[in-house]
Amino acid sequence: MAEIDPCTFSIKRRIDLPGHPCPISLALTGERLWVGYGCSARSRAASSLSTWRRPPPAPTPRGTIDGGTHDHSEVRDLVLTSDGTRVISAFDTPYRFDTWDTTTLSRTGHYGRHHEAFPTGLAISPDDTHVAGGRDGNTDVTVYDAATGAPVFSEDAPAGRFVTGGLAFSGTSLYALLRGAGDRLRLRRIEDVTPAPAPPA
Known part of the structure; x- marks a missing residue:
């Protein structure tokens, strides 16, 4: 992996991941860098998450959350809560979005049921109260209450299939990247999927 200066596009430093081939997704919180990796879409042994501490100099x-140990296949996406205490993962299987404690690396909960469809993307609302999950087939986008895990919104994409990693919150709206006929990409805005924040007293 490489850390790139966003102004000059020059490489500031490189990070070697010995024993962790094919990094495919990243998430940063505080001093920890989370890496999802896996060379084969169907190889459970290589589908894992690693966490790294990033203070200087290296x-x-x-x-590591080992995919083989937890019976998980390919890492599709992951998000972190704003306080960095939890990471939420989207693995191909077991067909749900799992929550992990970032200190103990133990699984603490999940969103969604088994056998709904392959999870392909995640987003968390700015206030950490809602989690959105995208799937390949069936109901494409579901928004869950982060505390209870209950679904509060769901929608099938009207045109196209959900693109892996293509979810993002902006306020109470959710943006979803879809791939339609001829590989044309569409950005869909789904408004008011979460309640508006209460006005200050």
Whole structure:
């Protein structure tokens, strides 16, 4: 992996991941960099998450959530809560969005049921109260209450299939990237999927 200066596009430093081939997704919180990796879409042994501590002069490994141990296949996407205490993952299987404690690396909960469809993307609302999950088939987008896990909104994409990693919150709206006929990409805005914040007293 490489850290790139956004102004000059020059490479500031490189990070080697020995024993962790094919990094495919990243998420940063505080001093921890989370890496999803896996070379084969159907290879469970290589579908894992690693966490690294990133103080100078170089990142150091903190631990790994092993896909083989937890019976998970390919990492599709992951998001972190704003306080960095939880990471939520989208693996091909077991068909749900799992929540992990970032200190102990233990699974603490999940969103969605088994066998709904392959999870392909995640987003978390700015206030951490809602989690959106995208799937490949069936109901394409579902928004869950982050505390209870209950679904509060769901929608099938009207035109196209959900693109892996293509979800993002902006206020109470959710943006979804869809791929339609001829590989044309469409950005869909889904308004008011979460309640508006209460006005200050």
